[in-house]
Amino acid sequence: MIKKRPHTAREVAAFTLFSMEEEGAWSDGALHHYLDRADLAPRDRALATRLAYGIIQNRLLCDWYLRQFSKVRLSKIAPRVHICLQLGIYQLALTDRIPAHAAVAETVTLIRNYAHANERTVGFANGVLRAVAQAAADNQLPRLNCPDKESFYSLHYSHPEWLVRLLTAQYGQKPTAAILAANNATAPVSIRVNLLRSDRDTVLKRLIEDGFTVHPHPKAASMILAESGDIASHPLFTEGVVTIQDTASAVCVELLDPQPDTLVLDCCAAPGGKTFYIAERMHNQGTVISCDIYEHKLEKIQAGAQRLGLSIVQPTLQDAAQPRAEWVGKADSVLCDVPCSGMGIIRKKPEIRYKDADEIQNLPEIQKKILENCANYVKPGGTLVYSTCTILERENQAVVQEFLQQHPEFEAVPIEHPVFGTSENGMITLLPSIHDTDGFFIAKLRRLT
Numbered sequence: 001m002i003k004k005r006p007h008t009a010r011e012v013a014a015f016t017l018f019s020m021e022e023e024g025a026w027s028d029g030a031l032h033h034y035l036d037r038a039d040l041a042p043r044d045r046a047l048a049t050r051l052a053y054g055i056i057q058n059r060l061l062c063d064w065y066l067r068q069f070s071k072v073r074l075s076k077i078a079p080r081v082h083i084c085l086q087l088g089i090y091q092l093a094l095t096d097r098i099p100a101h102a103a104v105a106e107t108v109t110l111i112r113n114y115a116h117a118n119e120r121t122v123g124f125a126n127g128v129l130r131a132v133a134q135a136a137a138d139n140q141l142p143r144l145n146c147p148d149k150e151s152f153y154s155l156h157y158s159h160p161e162w163l164v165r166l167l168t169a170q171y172g173q174k175p176t177a178a179i180l181a182a183n184n185a186t187a188p189v190s191i192r193v194n195l196l197r198s199d200r201d202t203v204l205k206r207l208i209e210d211g212f213t214v215h216p217h218p219k220a221a222s223m224i225l226a227e228s229g230d231i232a233s234h235p236l237f238t239e240g241v242v243t244i245q246d247t248a249s250a251v252c253v254e255l256l257d258p259q260p261d262t263l264v265l266d267c268c269a270a271p272g273g274k275t276f277y278i279a280e281r282m283h284n285q286g287t288v289i290s291c292d293i294y295e296h297k298l299e300k301i302q303a304g305a306q307r308l309g310l311s312i313v314q315p316t317l318q319d320a321a322q323p324r325a326e327w328v329g330k331a332d333s334v335l336c337d338v339p340c341s342g343m344g345i346i347r348k349k350p351e352i353r354y355k356d357a358d359e360i361q362n363l364p365e366i367q368k369k370i371l372e373n374c375a376n377y378v379k380p381g382g383t384l385v386y387s388t389c390t391i392l393e394r395e396n397q398a399v400v401q402e403f404l405q406q407h408p409e410f411e412a413v414p415i416e417h418p419v420f421g422t423s424e425n426g427m428i429t430l431l432p433s434i435h436d437t438d439g440f441f442i443a444k445l446r447r448l449t
């Protein structure tokens with residue numbers, strides 16, 4: 001992290017982007033780190049947030065504009081200078097409320113102060129930004145000229161072309177455009193009420209009294225949607241009355257339908273969001289074995305269970321791809337919420353879209369191994385749910401279909417849920433563009449023998 005204390009919204013945004021580039025920091029963690037240190041007025045906090053996320057959400061488009069105006073190749077521009085130029089171009093070309101002179105002057109100041117730039121580089125950046133500002137003022141910004149719809153969407157919505165092509169092959173052109181647009185929109189914060197401690201109406205009333213803009217989810221009975229406010233700092237959160245959880249995750253647990261006094265195995269459980277809802281739906285009666293492969297992540301499960309008063313949760317170190325003899329045939333319900341590419345949660349973590357395509361190529365192999373192994377823990381008549389927070393079929397339907405072909409002892413269970421509707425083949429994909437949730441896949445299976 002950058003040691004200096006940021007003093008302006010643009011410094012917070014720049015430091016956040018530098019940390020992501022230089023240390024691989026996540027956008028939300030880095031942004032909050034610098035916002036906490038900056039002590040900005042609410043308006044400037046909002047501007048810093050908008051700039052940081054705006055650049056991540058529009059990086060490819062900003063670079064395209066930069067290429068049109070820069071005589072220097074992008075690969076030859078130093079990383080911090082490049083980030084500052086993206087910051088300037090975003091303000092000049094893609095927003096309409098920020099005065100151009102402030103965008104140019106403050107970007108040049110950032111380059112001078114934080115990008116280790118010499119006068120020649122500062123002059124180059126100044127020239128590029130002034131040219132963009134002039135073109136924007138004259139309504140003469142270059143128009144995207146792309147050979148096909150996919151390459152146009154890729155630039156227009158700043159998603160890599162391989163991802164756009166994959167989504168188009170799966171969902172079609174128009175639905176893909178809607179998904180990409182939804183990925184760049186602001187997601188509401190969704191809150192789930194711990195029904196062991198309160199009820200939705202009471203929580204809604206309290207949050208409204210405390211100045212939050214909240215309303216009940218129109219289709220998910222357990223959820224509240226908040227448009228603003230820091231729920232995690234509210235006493236209702238610290239006292240374990242509410243959890244921040246996407247509606248799609250709640251739907252996943254509702255389809256698993258865990259019952260009190262049963263044994264549930266949550267095989268890839270950290271940080272524990274679904275485990276907590278499972279234990280709440282079991283009225284804190286029975287056992288939830290909550291596994292993860294990383295020991296340090298088990299502490300998060302433990303802390304969350306304690307906060308919510310859930311004593312039946314047992315955080316357990318276990319590789320879900322490796323057999324554990326004493327669990328075979330014992331569980332009433334098994335949840336495999338497997339590691340995935342995360343291409344459904346771009347709305348919340350915008351940088352996920354830029355993951356290396358090769359790095360996520362082998363995920364289906366790991367996912368199949370986990371499903372294959374954890375299926376052995378389900379007792380006859382028991383339920384197996386496979387889920388991911390991605391919308392790529394190769395990690396979803398393809399994994400489950402192959403599993404079902406090889407395991408006639410399992411059958412798909414038709415799904416009916418108010419948030420999604422019905423699915424005869426036991427598989428559903430929730431989409432930000434349709435369901436206003438994270439992109440999420442859920443398959444519900446039953447063990448016959």
Ligand SMILES: C[S@@+](CC[C@H](N)C(=O)[O-])C[C@H]1O[C@@H](n2cnc3c(N)ncnc32)[C@H](O)[C@@H]1O
Binds near residue numbers: 319
């Ligand atoms: C999608 S996240 C789970 C989210 C969690 N179910 C929740 O609702 O909060 C996947 C988790 O699987 C864990 N994981 C990855 N590989 C694993 C493995 N082989 N066995 C068990 N856990 C694994 C990761 O550490 C990560 O915490």
